[in-house]
Amino acid sequence: MSFTTIYETAMKPEWLDDNRILRNAYVPLIFSLATDAFMDRIGIDAAYRARTACTLYTLESHLHFLRQVAATDVVKVDAHILDFDKKRIHLALELRVANSADVVAASEWVLLHVHQGDKPAAASLAAEVERAIVEFRAADTAEPWQGPRSRTITVENA
């Protein structure tokens, strides 16, 4: 398995639509909460953010919605670092129902390390964060990432 589980949550009532399934619009929110967990994991935690005035901004997201999630499901988010440079991280995140191999939503994210202030500006990642990123990637046994486009849509006749 080439992904690392970084976040798990039960459904919240406000995420459900009239049919008691997860409303699509809340999938990016779950990924955002997972990204917070990912930031903690690579050392961009609250202490780092307070000390450096730096954080990650999302520049771009690309999502594929593949399956429905029921009100009673627990979901988890798995992460895989596709690429990174001095200032940016290209991250793949997949949403699954816990204990299922089926991907509910597949996504890619471009995150930029930004120094916040009156005029936010891109800034280089701290050396210890770069090291944590390298370690996070090393923990992957790394099947190559196929990307969301290779997934089969489960709605029939699409």
Next chain:
Amino acid sequence: MSFTTIYETAMKPEWLDDNRILRNAYVPLIFSLATDAFMDRIGIDAAYRARTACTLYTLESHLHFLRQVAATDVVKVDAHILDFDKKRIHLALELRVANSADVVAASEWVLLHVHQGDKPAAASLAAEVERAIVEFRAADTAEPWQGPRSRTITVENA
């Protein structure tokens, strides 16, 4: 102007982060609420959904986050139908601060018309919905859509 304004809203307190700016994760939610308004506009309203058991599912979304939005801003969503066929609509949505030409977030969406039931399946759009889509497009004076990739990121040194 080739886009039609379909939705407008004031910021909600729960959408703001610690810096009193719109949290990125809520941008897709605003686009989702705008999509509800778009559905009403082309006749896929509550009565249609009740009568036909059909609605639109989101298959795919692609977003570019370009600017920050302050707590006090009113935002609007402009829509442009890029393409459609019997079952799908390819929609561009742009988020702007009301009374500003600057795009805050640019996005594309692939929406599928689905008959809901025990086993949801793609279904053809009703003839009156197709007509409403054609009318919606005709109302555009239609500069060609440049796509979010052509936008300049406002964070410096990205």
